[in-house]
Amino acid sequence: MGKVAYKRLKGCRHLRQRLVLATLAGTPVVVDDIRSEESSPGLRSYEVSLLRLLESISDDCLVEINETGTKLRYKPGVLMGGKRHVHDCGLSRSIGYFIEPLIILGLFGKKPLTIRLKGITNDSKDPSVDTFRTTTLHMLKRFGVPIGDGLDLKIERRGAPPLGGGDVLLQIPIVPSNLSAAHWIDEGMVKRIRGIAFSTKVSPQTVNSMIYAARGIFNSFIPDVHIFSDVRTNATGGSSPGYGISLVAETTTGCLISADMAVSDRKTDEMEEEMDEKPNLIPPEELGERAASMLLEEIEQGGVVDSTHQGLLFILCALCPPDISKVRVGKLTPYGIETLRNIRDFLGVKFDIKPDPNSGTVLLKCLGSGMKNLSRKVS
């Protein structure tokens, strides 16, 4: 093997996206200066965990981390997929952190991916597993991924932080050759609101108060509101008490706008402590109200996806065959902007971004990079 040209990057910002795009584009990367200025330098345990996960689902991939963890060398291999993978996601980030990259990588594997993920299912930082099940997986449908056919997320156990204990089974099919471009600009009107409120190891009454509070807000807008309750008490409730709510607004054109919130007592996480300065314990009534407000704010912004899914939407557009994709989103989030930059750097796809002054939304157009499922072709 000759000398490999590594793409040099600095800092651990958006590490997941960069790894995903590097894997798909087959670009080896070197990341320098990972938290080198901080008191606790180097990669965090969840980032190392993610790298191990990448190693386990792909063949011939190389991960090297230096002693202090401030430098990472990653050479992507062939995505294998396959069944019966088990990954312990650890307790520093929730399962959502790992599902986000897996969804994209799984599509371009050699075999359909089935993986069991253990850890925290719902927390306040990452999209919850409920959101993935109700919203994210349905987004793939727009890009030509057959839904219902091996695309599934089963929540077998819930786990709230700090001790987790959750267990979900994720199934992702492969795309036969490539995705199909999407013309997705009509957001429609909200016709119904669905949701799931869960509680683990606390009184079932918390679920009812969350639902009651959320409903109170929605009542002035639309009568078709149904929030399911999911009370977990014994082993299926994981190891820590917690509660949360995930809401989805469905529009007349089938767009799904989601918002979720969860609360729990996190004390054991010392590393994260600097991030969580505000008290995390919100009473259920307020939590329900906040989640509802969050959803309404997403609806107010417009666009075919909510702010959480902007990044995924852009990546999917960029991976389409050389065909024009057109999407509409609300205000661009910092994460979405960073995604656009990363896409340009790795895939060479530039979006045409135009604000739509009438609705205050943003229209994005791009020519897909023509990503093919190469791992499959090789076989």
Next chain:
Amino acid sequence: LIATTLARKSVNLMQLVYGQTVSNQGSAVSDSSESEGSDDEDFFKPKGQADKGTDDKSSSDDVNSEDCSKFMKSEFKDWHDRDLIESIRDRFVTGDWSKAAK
């Protein structure tokens, strides 16, 4: 006049995302060679996101900021407010269909 302001606005948004290289995208070759150089600058130069919301600005400029797709707001509007309710009334099927259609 409206057309020109619109055009300028769209360029601004493109520039906001991709930086100044957008203005001279004459040939693809020069663009790709340039992007190598400008990559590193991207990380240090905070691209103005002032009008993209004042919240969360500091964290998005940081090279080592947290990898988190969820966009968290610390403050919420009060959705009991009548004016606010009316402002998004037409985004729902219970609102005015003709108004929402345009």
